Amino acid sequence: MAQKPSIPKGTRDFSPVEMARRNYIFDTVKVIFQRYGFQPIETPAMENLSTLMGKYGEEGDKLLFKILNSGDFISKVPESELQERNSIRLTNRISEKGLRYDLTVPFARFVVQHRNDISFPFKRYQIQPVWRADRPQKGRYREFYQCDVDMIGSTSLLNELELVQIINDVFSALKVNTVVKINNRKILAGIAETIGEAERIVDITVAIDKLDKIGLDKVNQELLDKGVSETAVEKLQPILKLSGSNAEKLDQIEAVIGGSEVGSKGIEEMRTLFAYLSGFELNTEVELDLTLARGLNYYTGAIFEVKAKDVQIGSICGGGRYDDLTGIFGMPDVSGVGISFGADRIYDVMTQLELFPESTVASTKVMFVNFGAAEEAYCLPILAKLRAAKINAEIYPEPAKMKKQMTWADRKQVAFVAMAGEEEMKQEKVTLKNMKTGDQQLLSFEELINILSE
Amino acid sequence: MAQKPSIPKGTRDFSPVEMARRNYIFDTVKVIFQRYGFQPIETPAMENLSTLMGKYGEEGDKLLFKILNSGDFISKVPESELQERNSIRLTNRISEKGLRYDLTVPFARFVVQHRNDISFPFKRYQIQPVWRADRPQKGRYREFYQCDVDMIGSTSLLNELELVQIINDVFSALKVNTVVKINNRKILAGIAETIGEAERIVDITVAIDKLDKIGLDKVNQELLDKGVSETAVEKLQPILKLSGSNAEKLDQIEAVIGGSEVGSKGIEEMRTLFAYLSGFELNTEVELDLTLARGLNYYTGAIFEVKAKDVQIGSICGGGRYDDLTGIFGMPDVSGVGISFGADRIYDVMTQLELFPESTVASTKVMFVNFGAAEEAYCLPILAKLRAAKINAEIYPEPAKMKKQMTWADRKQVAFVAMAGEEEMKQEKVTLKNMKTGDQQLLSFEELINILSE
Numbered sequence: 001m002a003q004k005p006s007i008p009k010g011t012r013d014f015s016p017v018e019m020a021r022r023n024y025i026f027d028t029v030k031v032i033f034q035r036y037g038f039q040p041i042e043t044p045a046m047e048n049l050s051t052l053m054g055k056y057g058e059e060g061d062k063l064l065f066k067i068l069n070s071g072d073f074i075s076k077v078p079e080s081e082l083q084e085r086n087s088i089r090l091t092n093r094i095s096e097k098g099l100r101y102d103l104t105v106p107f108a109r110f111v112v113q114h115r116n117d118i119s120f121p122f123k124r125y126q127i128q129p130v131w132r133a134d135r136p137q138k139g140r141y142r143e144f145y146q147c148d149v150d151m152i153g154s155t156s157l158l159n160e161l162e163l164v165q166i167i168n169d170v171f172s173a174l175k176v177n178t179v180v181k182i183n184n185r186k187i188l189a190g191i192a193e194t195i196g197e198a199e200r201i202v203d204i205t206v207a208i209d210k211l212d213k214i215g216l217d218k219v220n221q222e223l224l225d226k227g228v229s230e231t232a233v234e235k236l237q238p239i240l241k242l243s244g245s246n247a248e249k250l251d252q253i254e255a256v257i258g259g260s261e262v263g264s265k266g267i268e269e270m271r272t273l274f275a276y277l278s279g280f281e282l283n284t285e286v287e288l289d290l291t292l293a294r295g296l297n298y299y300t301g302a303i304f305e306v307k308a309k310d311v312q313i314g315s316i317c318g319g320g321r322y323d324d325l326t327g328i329f330g331m332p333d334v335s336g337v338g339i340s341f342g343a344d345r346i347y348d349v350m351t352q353l354e355l356f357p358e359s360t361v362a363s364t365k366v367m368f369v370n371f372g373a374a375e376e377a378y379c380l381p382i383l384a385k386l387r388a389a390k391i392n393a394e395i396y397p398e399p400a401k402m403k404k405q406m407t408w409a410d411r412k413q414v415a416f417v418a419m420a421g422e423e424e425m426k427q428e429k430v431t432l433k434n435m436k437t438g439d440q441q442l443l444s445f446e447e448l449i450n451i452l453s454e
Numbered sequence: 455m456a457q458k459p460s461i462p463k464g465t466r467d468f469s470p471v472e473m474a475r476r477n478y479i480f481d482t483v484k485v486i487f488q489r490y491g492f493q494p495i496e497t498p499a500m501e502n503l504s505t506l507m508g509k510y511g512e513e514g515d516k517l518l519f520k521i522l523n524s525g526d527f528i529s530k531v532p533e534s535e536l537q538e539r540n541s542i543r544l545t546n547r548i549s550e551k552g553l554r555y556d557l558t559v560p561f562a563r564f565v566v567q568h569r570n571d572i573s574f575p576f577k578r579y580q581i582q583p584v585w586r587a588d589r590p591q592k593g594r595y596r597e598f599y600q601c602d603v604d605m606i607g608s609t610s611l612l613n614e615l616e617l618v619q620i621i622n623d624v625f626s627a628l629k630v631n632t633v634v635k636i637n638n639r640k641i642l643a644g645i646a647e648t649i650g651e652a653e654r655i656v657d658i659t660v661a662i663d664k665l666d667k668i669g670l671d672k673v674n675q676e677l678l679d680k681g682v683s684e685t686a687v688e689k690l691q692p693i694l695k696l697s698g699s700n701a702e703k704l705d706q707i708e709a710v711i712g713g714s715e716v717g718s719k720g721i722e723e724m725r726t727l728f729a730y731l732s733g734f735e736l737n738t739e740v741e742l743d744l745t746l747a748r749g750l751n752y753y754t755g756a757i758f759e760v761k762a763k764d765v766q767i768g769s770i771c772g773g774g775r776y777d778d779l780t781g782i783f784g785m786p787d788v789s790g791v792g793i794s795f796g797a798d799r800i801y802d803v804m805t806q807l808e809l810f811p812e813s814t815v816a817s818t819k820v821m822f823v824n825f826g827a828a829e830e831a832y833c834l835p836i837l838a839k840l841r842a843a844k845i846n847a848e849i850y851p852e853p854a855k856m857k858k859q860m861t862w863a864d865r866k867q868v869a870f871v872a873m874a875g876e877e878e879m880k881q882e883k884v885t886l887k888n889m890k891t892g893d894q895q896l897l898s899f900e901e902l903i904n905i906l907s908e
């Protein structure tokens with residue numbers, strides 16, 4: 001019996017129109033990555049579970065897609081374990097591989113595995129799908145693409161500068177208005193240290209993060225509820241009320257946390273980065289934002305997040321500096337910094353704002369109408385000439401009704417239709433119809449090639 | 455503890471150099487597919503197992519990578535089934551999705567699922583990885599790329615012509631000498647029918663296929679051993695001794711199987727295709743080859759296989775016509791024809807023959823040496839100008855030792871190195887070193903941009 005075909009929840013097919021638009025984003029991003037000296041790598045879809053497990057927290061472990069071992073996987077499972085019916089324990093027995101969850105951990109694994117072949121500092125980009133067994137919802141998929149660009153093996157803040165420039169160049173090219181929010185993990189650590197709550201950095205950041213939503217009073221209450229002392233909350237007030245330019249904000253922060261060594265280092269880093277940035281005209285806004293709390297468990301310096309200004313959507317790009325990403329794979333003390341562009345969200349933003357150029361869609365320049373055997377034989381050598389001249393050209397494969405062929409060309413958004421019947425054949429010419437304007441011209445082969453090459 | 459990182463057997467990482475070479479193949483193929491009016495689609499890495507199972511034979515079912523259901527998958531398995539310890543049966547309980555095994559079945563599923571949005575005839579290409587749990591060996595991987603191009607919804611032999619033209623254009627562009635072997639399932643059916651062994655088409659073809667290896671006598675013996683009658687084997691002799699041009703071969707075949715309706719249809723199809731092909735100058739040889747037996751269980755007309763002439767390796771491209779691919783998904787009687795380029799084997803052939811152009815590898819045009827803060831500040835605006843002029847440019851991120859920076863540029867195959875020390879800064883100039891020739895020039899910014907834009 002016939003099956004009704006479908007695809008797994010949270011996955012998608014991409015039609016030619018969607019492919020053209022997605023490739024427009026990927027191609028833009030790639031060209032700019034290369035302009036800054038980054039080179040592509042790719043890693044396998046499958047990684048050993050030993051590489052992936054424990055890298056994304058307990059929740060992440062659950063969201064990994066695991067691949068069943070081949071062959072007679074169940075025969076080797078001890079009876080007692082089978083009886084236990086513990087899915088997590090059993091997974092270790094019957095699965096050794098998983099689908100990659102992001103591009104960062106595979107990159108760290110790549111760097112360590114190929115350390116002898118790599119010249120550090122290593123600048124790589126990687127554009128590949130990742131898979132997460134998340135609950136699918138609007139804008140969240142189980143298969144989606146990340147576009148990562150990372151530099152590993154240099155502590156210079158020049159790298160942070162270049163990442164902001166890349167963000168600026170990418171979104172300028174795509175015509176998306178953005179603001180880059182920047183924070184620094186060292187400043188957050190300095191704050192926690194200054195108020196005597198060095199261990200509470202996450203609690204404090206999470207509370208600060210709610211400022212916009214719940215207001216200052218409630219944030220203060222939450223901090224007290226979490227056991228932060230009244231003195232500490234008092235000390236925090238200037239930080240919660242930050243205002244002015246990035247430089248002014250840094251001054252205000254320094255007044256509070258200047259006594260902390262790590263905090264001062266963070267302020268210095270930010271001042272250096274903003275000084276670098278002041279030398280360039282950027283389309284994107286750059287804003288110091290202490291509420292930015294992404295990746296606090298692995299970022300050690302700058303933290304980046306990019307928001308689209310004209311669409312209500314989560315961040316469309318983000319990243320930061322990590323001082324020990326490769327340590328988990330036995331290669332300590334290698335600092336890196338990187339960002340990841342979320343292709344699917346950028347696609348959604350551009351669709352909503354109608355930012356895709358019309359020309360990304362059409363791919364065939366001219367379709368020859370098929371009037372029958374004799375006309376077909378007349379057209380085939382012309383078609384070959386056009387293709388040799390690098391013009392995308394095709395002939396309808398059958399002598400179907402004219403209307404059917406024209407509808408097909410129209411739906412495919414072919415720019416021109418070429419027709420050669422008895423009259424054209426006698427004159428050794430072709431009639432070319434512009435599908436947009438409806439204009440028709442009788443042309444020699446040479447004229448045809450010239451017009452279609454434009 | 456540190457883990458020693460590795461990747462699953464049969465999978466690969468791709469370095470920047472390998473990526474550049476692979477992209478050279480993919481880009482060449484894509485451009486030519488588009489030149490013939492084919493448009494890209496993509497499908498998810500994961501398909502429902504109901505879509506995949508039973509489509510590749512019993513062996514294929516085993517070679518599918520299956521994905522473990524998320525959550526508490528084992529709790530719902532009945533006790534009796536658990537006790538049975540039958541891995542195949544259990545798989546159905548704990549896995550619903552698998553990784554795609556080829557691009558053909560997902561394409562058939564795509565066509566049926568989106569039938570209302572597609573204008574037939576539908577010409578699509580698809581370049582994506584596929585996964586097979588095969589035993590890894592030299593040249594055979596568990597993750598590899600296919601480049602498929604198919605036309606569905608037209609029975610015209612013009613489509614077969616265009617596929618041969620595409621093969622010719624792709625391998626001409628890649629400079630690989632090839633021979634395209636063509637067979638026709640209908641001719642094979644005509645042979646089997648004529649000798650009164652219509653059901654034995656596969657046995658007969660498999661025997662014929664051994665002609666080169668074991669010789670005529672042993673082939674005849676094998677046919678007799680398989681129960682083909684002596685009269686039938688006698689009748690087969692002219693077919694086994696085919697010689698001459700493609701047209702002559704078709705005449706010899708016709709003399710034997712002209713009485714078979716399906717056989718005559720196959721001969722007619724081949725004559726039409728060869729007549730089409732005679733109108734074009736092709737670099738690739740085209741050869742009728744009855745021993746070609748790929749995909750006999752689903753191909754219904756032409757069968758294609760492409761061999762590299764200068765390297766001993768399996769086929770590097772293949773395909774054929776299928777009259778009912780979408781029938782399994784409830785959409786009968788849609789004829790299609792397509793071919794698949796094996797990117798990994800093409801890569802191996804091109805590596806062996808050293809066919810990759812040198813220019814595919816390098817990506818950065820110029821690297822600025824970093825001499826320290828003042829020199830860096832002088833270089834950054836120049837760097838921005840170069841990038842604005844679409845030149846791939848970078849600066850070494852730290853004021854490391856000169857030798858280290860030059861070695862880095864050299865290993866990355868950067869074409870030029872730019873240097874600006876005290877003297878250059880005073881003169882508002884830059885020294886540019888050609889890394890290939892060693893030549894150095896003192897240049898103004900404008901001259902620099904002009905030279906690097908060449």
